[in-house]
Amino acid sequence: MIETTLTDLPRYPLASVDHALRIIELLRFEPAMRLSDVARELGVANSTAHRLLAALAHRGFxxxxPDSRLYTAGDALLEIGRTAVLHGELLVRARPLLEKLAADLGETIHLGIREGTLVRYLDAVESTRAVRVAARTGRSLAAHWTSTGKMLLAGVSNDMVRRLYGTQQLPTGTASSIDDIDDLLTVLDECRRVGFAVNSGESEVDVVSVAVALRGQDGTLVAAVSCAAPQHRLAVADADGVARRMQAIVATNQI
Incomplete structure (x- = not known):
């Protein structure tokens, strides 16, 4: 039997979910498995293993x-693996850039990617000032609340943005958040025109942030970086100057 690493059992385990995840884990060690192999490893009947595999196949995992009837990792599972590797590489390549931006601007710097209508913060360098914006590493927020998210949404067409949200009214984080899709598209058009995005108290009251794009060597948008500070130190009127300083540093530190 293949040995796998286990953490504490959840308080309310779901056998079918656990079995499905166990199959995915098994494929780490055995690239191709027969139905009977899966059933034996799980300790279930062939019919149960078949239903589990059919459900995973339906979702692409x-x-x-067709030639051997062996089960292998599906495209969805492979894509998850590729994404994890790419994000890991991005973190390594972008870290020196984040540190340079933080040293130059003296404020908290975030690295973010878009996941649908959310922005996920992969890394951050927090300001050393006594009053500062806390790092959001690992957190996800509505993309249209944040400068990072707006910059990333500006990287796709307005038609795509409409499809992503699928609704006219948008959820809000504060009284300053954009709550209408047409208003968001107008803001994104401006982001594309000026080359940066601004968040003025839209995700957190009294916090302003400015974001610029990070592009790969082929020009593809891969992420965005933002500078976030208390409103009394970073006014919206200062956004253009901050963005230009960020873009200059990004241009000399390609990832």
């Missing part, structure tokens, strides 16, 4: 080879 496994696939069955």
């Amino acid at each position: 496994v696939r069955q080879r």
Whole structure:
């Protein structure tokens, strides 16, 4: 039997979910498995293993080879692995850039990517000032609340943004948040025109942030970086100057 690493069992375990995740884990060690192999490893009947594999195949996590009937990792599972590797590489390459931005601007710097209508913060360098914006590493927020998210949304077409949200009214984080899709599209048009995005108290009251794009060597938008500070130190009127300083540093520190 294949040995895998286990953490504490959840308080309310779901056997079918646990079995499905166990199959995914098994494919780490055995690139191709027969139905009977899966059933034996799980300690279930072949019919139960077949239902689990069919559900995973429906979502693209496994696939069955038509020539041998063996089960292998599906495209969805492979894509998750590729994404994890890419994000890991991005973190390594972007860290020196974040540190340079933080040293130059003296404020908290975030690195973010878009996941649908959310922005996820992969890394941050927090300001050393006594009054500062806390790092949001690991957190996700509505993209249209944040400068990082707006910069990333500006990287796709307005039609795509409409499809992503699928509604006219947008959720709000504060009284200053954009709450209408048409207003958001107008803001994104401006982001594309000026090359940066601003968040003025839209995700957190009294916090202002400015974001610029990070592009790969082929020009593809891969992430965005933002500078966030208390409103009394970073006014919206200062956004253009801050953005230009950020863009100059980004241009000399390609990732």
